Amino acid sequence: MLDSIAFIxxxxxxxxxxxxxxxxxxxxLGFDTAQNIAEWCFERGMTEVTVWSVSTENLKRNPxxxxxxxxxxxxxxxLVLNEERIHKEHIxxxxxxxxxxxxxxxxxxxxxxxxxxxxxxxxxxxxxxxxGGRAEILDAVNRLVSDKKPITEESLTQALYLKSSxxxxxxxxxxxxxxxxLPWQSAYSELYFSKKLWxxxxxxxxxxxxxxxxxxxxxxxx
Numbered sequence: 001m002l003d004s005i006a007f008i009x010x011x012x013x014x015x016x017x018x019x020x021x022x023x024x025x026x027x028x029l030g031f032d033t034a035q036n037i038a039e040w041c042f043e044r045g046m047t048e049v050t051v052w053s054v055s056t057e058n059l060k061r062n063p064x065x066x067x068x069x070x071x072x073x074x075x076x077x078x079l080v081l082n083e084e085r086i087h088k089e090h091i092x093x094x095x096x097x098x099x100x101x102x103x104x105x106x107x108x109x110x111x112x113x114x115x116x117x118x119x120x121x122x123x124x125x126x127x128x129x130x131x132g133g134r135a136e137i138l139d140a141v142n143r144l145v146s147d148k149k150p151i152t153e154e155s156l157t158q159a160l161y162l163k164s165s166x167x168x169x170x171x172x173x174x175x176x177x178x179x180x181x182l183p184w185q186s187a188y189s190e191l192y193f194s195k196k197l198w199x200x201x202x203x204x205x206x207x208x209x210x211x212x213x214x215x216x217x218x219x220x221x222x
Contacts, residue, residue, distance in 0.1 A: 002213055005041055006050035006126075006166035006189070008181050009034060010173030011197030013065075018197070024068050029199035031076050038125055040203050042089065044210070048124045050166060052181050056132035059101055070103060073129075077109045081116060090120035096161040097131035098139075126162060133180035136161050160184060168213045170206075172198045188220045 009030060016026035034051055041049045053073065059066065080086060080093060095110035102110075110129070140159035144151050157163055165185040169178070174195040178186060192209045194201060 002044075002167050002210060003046055004048040004050070004164060004166045004168075005046055006052070006169045006182065006186075007034075007037065008052050008169065008171035008179065009198040009201075010171055010175055012199060014173070015197040015199045023065055024072070026199060027069050027072050031072060033199055033201055035076075036203070037201070037206060039085070040206055042091070042123055047122070048126070048164060048166070050126040050128065050162065050182075052128045052131060054097070054102070054129045054131065055179070056098065056101065056130060056135060059130060070106060074103075074106045074109055077106065077113055081109065081113045086117065087120075090122040091117065092120040092124045093117045094124065094126045094162075095129055096126055097129045098135060099130055101130040128162075128181075131161070131181075133178075133183040137184060157184070165189060167218075168192060168209070170194060170209050172196050172201050188218070190216055190218065 012026050012030040013023065015021070015029070016023050019026075021029075034053075038049045038051070054069070058069075077095075085091070086093065093113050095114055099107050099110060106129075110127075137156075137160070139161075140156050141151060143159050144155055149155055162182065162185055165187070166182065166189050168190045169181070169186055170192045171178070172194045174193070174197075176193045178191075182189070190213055192212055194205055194209065196202075196205050
């Protein structure tokens with residue numbers, strides 16, 4: 001059963017170029033896609049959706065482009081905070097990653113959002129911001145060392161930003177790699193790569209990915 005799904009939303013800038021759109025418009029459409037996809041996944045009975053929103057590498061992009069993206073992200077986080085569906089369906093929102101790398105205004109909204117939804121348990125939406133897989137593992141190891149705790153598979157898992165593992169990871173943009181996304185958690189995740197660019201990824205594309213997943217036999221290394 002597909003319970004937890006994760007997304008690497010690739011292709012916003014290429015979509016802008018291909019369709020003669022501004023980055024502002026393309027990123028805005030990308031945020032719309034993320035919202036729609038999360039809603040569709042929850043409607044299909046999944047209880048956890050994870051979206052890689054901002055990588056540590058993304059934070060090194062052109063300052064003008066980065067400002068456009070981060071400003072939009074702050075606005076969208078504020079909309080999520082006031083979204084009736086979040087509270088009606090008891091969706092817990094986690095913003096995970098190196099939040100200290102983000103502007104203080106985004107950090108503040110993220111903390112408020114997590115605090116407001118922390119007791120919701122029916123569904124979970126994870127937004128990975130300032131996230132890098134190697135950094136996540138290094139932070140977990142350093143935390144265990146600092147706390148003088150033994151480093152085992154179980155203790156390391158519990159020290160990660162994200163302690164669960166997705167059943168399926170979908171990457172858009174016709175790129176077939178994970179680029180450091182959830183390296184620990186994805187050990188036995190199924191992978192699906194779509195040729196669609198993120199702003200054009202729709203419900204039918206999601207259905208095709210889920211159908212493909214349902215036709216696979218998960219063996220978990222056995």
